[in-house]
Amino acid sequence: MTVHEHGRYSTGVEDLPYRSVPEAAVGRLAVYLRVLTSMIEQGVTTMSSEVLAGAAGVNSATLRKDLSYVGSYGTRGVGYDTARLVEHIERLLGLTRHHSIAVVGIGNLGHALANYPGFPDRGFPVTALFDVDEDLIGVPVGGLPVDHVDSIPAICAEREVTIGVICTPVPAAQGVCDLLVAGGVRCILNFAPVVLQVPDDVEVRRVDLAVELQILSFHQVRRGNGIGPVVEPIDPIAVSR
Amino acid sequence: MTVHEHGRYSTGVEDLPYRSVPEAAVGRLAVYLRVLTSMIEQGVTTMSSEVLAGAAGVNSATLRKDLSYVGSYGTRGVGYDTARLVEHIERLLGLTRHHSIAVVGIGNLGHALANYPGFPDRGFPVTALFDVDEDLIGVPVGGLPVDHVDSIPAICAEREVTIGVICTPVPAAQGVCDLLVAGGVRCILNFAPVVLQVPDDVEVRRVDLAVELQILSFHQVRRGNGIGPVVEPIDPIAVSR
DNA sequence: GCGACTTTGTTCCTGCGTTCACAAGCGGCT
DNA sequence: AGCCGCTTGTGAACGCAGGAACAAAGTCGC
Ligand SMILES: NC(=O)c1ccc[n+]([C@@H]2O[C@H](COP(=O)([O-])OP(=O)(O)OC[C@H]3O[C@@H](n4cnc5c(N)ncnc54)[C@H](O)[C@@H]3O)[C@@H](O)[C@H]2O)c1
Ligand SMILES: NC(=O)c1ccc[n+]([C@@H]2O[C@H](COP(=O)([O-])OP(=O)(O)OC[C@H]3O[C@@H](n4cnc5c(N)ncnc54)[C@H](O)[C@@H]3O)[C@@H](O)[C@H]2O)c1
Numbered sequence: 106m107t108v109h110e111h112g113r114y115s116t117g118v119e120d121l122p123y124r125s126v127p128e129a130a131v132g133r134l135a136v137y138l139r140v141l142t143s144m145i146e147q148g149v150t151t152m153s154s155e156v157l158a159g160a161a162g163v164n165s166a167t168l169r170k171d172l173s174y175v176g177s178y179g180t181r182g183v184g185y186d187t188a189r190l191v192e193h194i195e196r197l198l199g200l201t202r203h204h205s206i207a208v209v210g211i212g213n214l215g216h217a218l219a220n221y222p223g224f225p226d227r228g229f230p231v232t233a234l235f236d237v238d239e240d241l242i243g244v245p246v247g248g249l250p251v252d253h254v255d256s257i258p259a260i261c262a263e264r265e266v267t268i269g270v271i272c273t274p275v276p277a278a279q280g281v282c283d284l285l286v287a288g289g290v291r292c293i294l295n296f297a298p299v300v301l302q303v304p305d306d307v308e309v310r311r312v313d314l315a316v317e318l319q320i321l322s323f324h325q326v327r328r329g330n331g332i333g334p335v336v337e338p339i340d341p342i343a344v345s346r
Numbered sequence: 347m348t349v350h351e352h353g354r355y356s357t358g359v360e361d362l363p364y365r366s367v368p369e370a371a372v373g374r375l376a377v378y379l380r381v382l383t384s385m386i387e388q389g390v391t392t393m394s395s396e397v398l399a400g401a402a403g404v405n406s407a408t409l410r411k412d413l414s415y416v417g418s419y420g421t422r423g424v425g426y427d428t429a430r431l432v433e434h435i436e437r438l439l440g441l442t443r444h445h446s447i448a449v450v451g452i453g454n455l456g457h458a459l460a461n462y463p464g465f466p467d468r469g470f471p472v473t474a475l476f477d478v479d480e481d482l483i484g485v486p487v488g489g490l491p492v493d494h495v496d497s498i499p500a501i502c503a504e505r506e507v508t509i510g511v512i513c514t515p516v517p518a519a520q521g522v523c524d525l526l527v528a529g530g531v532r533c534i535l536n537f538a539p540v541v542l543q544v545p546d547d548v549e550v551r552r553v554d555l556a557v558e559l560q561i562l563s564f565h566q567v568r569r570g571n572g573i574g575p576v577v578e579p580i581d582p583i584a585v586s587r
Numbered sequence: 588g589c590g591a592c593t594t595t596g597t598t599c600c601t602g603c604g605t606t607c608a609c610a611a612g613c614g615g616c617t
Numbered sequence: 618a619g620c621c622g623c624t625t626g627t628g629a630a631c632g633c634a635g636g637a638a639c640a641a642a643g644t645c646g647c
Contacts, residue, residue, distance in 0.1 A: 126564075128561070131560075131561050131564050132557055132561055135554075135556070135557040135560040135561065136541070136554070136557060138560070139539055139556070140541075160541065161541055162541040197564070198560050198563055198564045198567075199563045199564050199566060199567025199568070200560065200563060204559070204562075204563050204566065206559070213457065213458035213461055213462065214458045214462075216454065216458070217454035217455045217457070217458045218555075220454055221454065221455075223539070223555075223556060224555075224556070224559065227556050227559070227560075229556075229559050229563075267563075267566055268559060268562050268563075268566075291566060291569070292562035292563075292565060292566050293562075294555075294558055294559065294562065298380060298464070300377070300381075300401065300402060300403040306569070308562060308565045308566075308569075310558050310561065310562060312553060312555070312558065313376075313377070314459075314464075314465075314535075314553070315376070315380070315464060315465070315468050315470075316373055316376040316377060317535055317551050317553065318445070318447075318465065318468070318470050318509060318535065319372075319376040319379070319439050319441065319468075320369070320372050320373055320376065320551065321445075321509055321533035321534075321535065321549060321551060322439055322440045322441060322445050322470075322508075322509075322533075323367075323372050323438070323439045323440050324533060324549045325440060325445065325508055325509075325532060325533050325549075326439075326440025327440070328532070328547070328549075
């Protein structure tokens, strides 16, 4: 059991001030939010759980239960007021204020993220870029100049960065992570295929594309959709040598 | 070896020729695989579940249970033979053959993916690129020329593409998805923030970065680490208007 | 060769998450 | 105004995943 010095609450996330919301539900709520905003742009003012669930790709009972974490803001016999629902979901997800993002490692992936307008549009302004490559320092990417990694702690603290995005090669990821934590960043999105070690009060989410591909590969083979010759059984004698 | 007696589950996933492996376990096995290959490169030939679990960031009991889906290839009192374990995990995940990838939408993100060496290195060669932009057609990206989206069905079938990666803007995603399915692609990795509608035998995995950020935002706020004033209660009268 | 130690593989159990099902509530229709 | 049909919100059941604990099994030291 890994009990670190930071482990204030040992039983996980029990002592929450509000009703406990399952992690899986939080992710789905973010999806509902996007569907709803898209619907609102099309002039939809009311939606039933059945329709919204269909658009979000989930069971309608699951959707209603998820929304019950937000509160009871539907009207029986009618459905949900889209605008009001958006407001309350945003509140629950903490989107009532902006969360500054810092991107570290302005290579192929970092460039794409730094230029992506979808983040600032959703309340996640990119306010700092970092790299170790001298040729990149000072160069503006997406309108923001790149700073040196050494200044991560100072700049992150100064600009109140709440989310750090790591797009560096694997060997640099842990060091960059430590710098972000030193700068007060408590939420990290990690694209480097490595498991980061962080204090208990830091939340890391990993986006691992190779793992996604391998899960797809598993389903492909398991499903028997193999195109070529696929899985020949291992010869136990040859294996045990 | 042990088939659960009270659990002949038909969880939507049809008749499996082997023991049923939980989806979550599949994802973790892919992580173990990477840790193991990295360790093998460093000359490690044997690992205990405790050490491997630490490196992968999971509980050691969970790790052993996951490995039990693969089979019993450990040695009590010693640990696991790294090379042998890699071989068997790759077999389970269907990595004994290559899975051709097609990337559709060669914009910022598509460029990054097409140039990423980590995919071919892991047995996922990128064999087709598509876009609708005439200026891009024929231009080589990562050594491979871009083809027109209209040729998706023909080229995917011809090159036996098994995984399609969608990096187009949201409005184009569903159409591109349909073309991929028409070309025989049964596994799709979707970066566009939209829920795709597909036949039952097509597996879609969505990589939704905005959702990831919003989950982080939720934890940040829930944790009380807010920097500014954050969640003031909604005035019910003002809301109901 | 034997005992003690190490580590696996598995079993049991607890808790979460999803789904079913239905009563309660609301609007519209007559 | 009152009834009818539709939709929400939730209580209960169920299936699954994760963690603790332990017995079996094999190794290493002596
Ligand atoms: N490109 C992709 O499509 C893709 C896909 C999956 C995963 N990834 C992962 O994302 C990460 C970045 O990928 P990429 O393709 O952008 O790589 P890249 O090589 O194009 O860019 C890496 C950047 O990180 C910078 N860097 C190196 N060391 C650094 C340090 N110590 N501090 C700060 N910056 C540093 C480099 O200067 C470079 O600009 C890698 O870990 C890769 O495995 C990328
Ligand atoms: N860039 C990012 O960091 C990022 C992050 C999260 C999500 N996304 C999502 O990924 C997708 C791509 O993002 P991007 O930044 O690369 O966008 P982009 O605008 O840079 O590239 C989109 C590409 O798709 C092509 N395209 C347009 N319509 C097409 C069609 N019908 N068929 C084929 N190709 C078509 C365009 O020509 C362009 O090359 C978007 O849906 C975006 O929301 C991107």
